[in-house]
Amino acid sequence: MRASQRARGEDVALVDALLSADERRRSSGVRFDELRSEQKSLGKLIPKASPEERAELLKKAEQLKADVKAAEAAQNDADEETMRLAAQLGNLVHPDVPVGGEEDFVVLETHGTIRDFGAEGFEPKDHLELGEALGAIDVERGAKVSGSRFYYLTGVGALLELALVNAAIAQATEAGFIPMLTPALVRPRAMEGTGFLGQAAENVYHLEKDDYYLVGTSEVPLAAYHMDEILDADKLPVRYAGFSPCFRREAGTYGKDTRGIFRVHQFDKVEMFSYVAPEDAENEHKRLLEWEKQWLTGLELPFQVIDVASGDLGASASRKYDCEAWIPTQGKYRELTSASNCDGFQARRLSVRMRDGKKVQPLATLNGTLCAVPRTIVAILENHQQADGSVRVPEVLRPYLGGREVLEPVAK
Template sequence: MIDLRLLREDPDRVRASQRARGEDVALVDSLLSADERRRSSGVRFDELRAEQKGLGKLIGRATGDEKAELLKRAEQLKTDVKAADTERDAADAETQELLQRLGNLVHPDVPVGGEEDFVTLETHGTHRDFAAEGFEPRDHLELGQLLGAIDVERGAKVSGSRFYFLTGVGALLELALVNAAIAQATAAGFTPMLTPALVRPQSMAGTGFLGQAAQDVYHLDKDDLYLVGTSEVPLAAYHMDEILDAERLPLRYAGFSPCFRREAGSHGKDTRGIFRVHQFDKVEMFSYVLPEDSQAEHQRLLEWEKQWLTSLELPFRVIDVASADLGSSAARKYDCEAWIPTQGKYRELTSTSDCTEFQSRRLSIRVREGKKVRPLATLNGTLCAVPRTIVAILENHQQADGSVRVPEVLRPYLGGREVLEPVAK
């Protein structure tokens, strides 16, 4: 959530952010009104309580008619204090409810607009000219079937659409990717983490995934637990309700977890293969830093993502995501999109978001600097979303006979194998 003091001091900035996100600007005025009622009712309650305490002392010294009048006033005060307390609690609850609905403040340099209004910041690598090489590229599913690596038919039989099996070299390729990604993250100073896949509501809400993203979240009603769509959730909640010493920052974690997404708004999109699925594994970077260091940390996370995709020898571009396409927690987000030859376009493989103090305020995570305690900043960055990365590797490194060249960075994790060979015609 944002700082209420900032809202009071500069409501126009918050309105502009809401407008850039394409969200309800009137929410700002509703929140200001609720906050004013919360503060005024709090003052009223404090004044009545002070009078009530003072009256108690007077009653002890009074006699006769004076005491009778004071007792009458005390009875009225009891009623007024209870009413003021109820009003204060109601105003506070309304303020918190509205505050939870307000997205993070969009960074002023973020391009304004929707999904297609991103700005391309840089491009890396070159697209292969398959025509010049004398063959038509196969898509990742055909390649995966030739390699005995992907089985979507049995995935659908067992679990339904958008589920799959990785088999043989497909399973080995996932393990190689995960090990290589964790090795890079560890070398960069991240602490490896295996995180829970089920979290409590306060963890999911605290990271901002029960607002605009709620439709994509799986919920277990009987247990009131949520399946995570990213290990960002447990990594953010890891230090929930804690005060961290400034000397410990930055704290950097690399979480590996299964991820579950309903993909409720993507009917008809990417139905072939394993690009958009309900369950997948992912390595996620997560950082806790001082607020003034968040933009520099954001650039570092982006550099680590670029390093990873470069090591996989994939052509990709970096985009600055437009304001209306940001998640509610993100003030700014960069995506790295790999070139997918059979689609003839770039597709998102990794992303990194600067969430500033938004999540730490919701999760009550603070930093202590001497005698001062304040919220800190959190950031996240996908290092390797496995299925999409497999898609990009298979399509970009395929050869005419259906085999696939293994990028050098993965070979040590595949027993030195340089090529994945077809096993089925």
């Protein structure tokens, strides 16, 4: 765990503080049990004692009562301190994860062909210019109504989102996922149990008056769906595909991706979520990645798969694969999907367990983005644009757009 903290760039001393608190928790528990046992034994002696002995025993019982109360308080304090420190620890980093920060990822695969717009005789437009010409995106009125990083999807933009969501849910359903529409507001335990109130807390919207959190992903309500439950091992894996609005403060990104809809405060997303036996977690992680690759290949997007470095994992993931699509006007690959193996991290915190025969133990949870709508629209518009400003519709989406093959610019 010390090595894992070091790889994450987190405080290694936290591990030693936790071990010390846990030792206090154990010793205070033993002390409390000893005093309670003595108190019970004394309670049995008092009725049998002579009047002279009883006065002395009652005096001793009174002192024991105070000692037991103090020991219980010490035990509770030690328990709370141990839990507080344990909640600050990230998941144990998988040994194969590349060590380093955001730029230290390893490229595992590259798919598709990057278009040479110069050879085609025109300069590519960015997604916002294309989207405004198509009557699909309106960021000016989004900013007027809600502020920066908000937007409207209008006309074919709205239809394109609905097509993407329906196509993504259709793929997930065919793969055996149960479709889910999830709450956007959750209680603190759900947010904390999934690992989003540690280092990620600055990006979470909190409604203080009601003590609710707006979710940044349907991973949160999907992980908490079986909170405090025991699932049968022979019924695993259990897979859900959640569709929900997502809310992120995007703290720390001032001046970054301010144009258009690539980085916004509110967006819709289809998320895959799996409950599996611990020994099947790594294979399930690969399956989630394969479904994401299938999705991006169907959208005819050039993309690469990266093994995310340890310092960029997020608290709950032991390993994470990102699929990054090529964005022509940025001249680089940008993240569209992520697949994370959380092992037993979330299950332990949310008390989601599995029963295998007589044995009850935490199971493993995994999550994978299938379609984060705005970024996917960005990639589609830019990669499938044509010289006249129209955009070719990938074949997989055409049935969900009434057979439309091309999105045409509209008159001003």
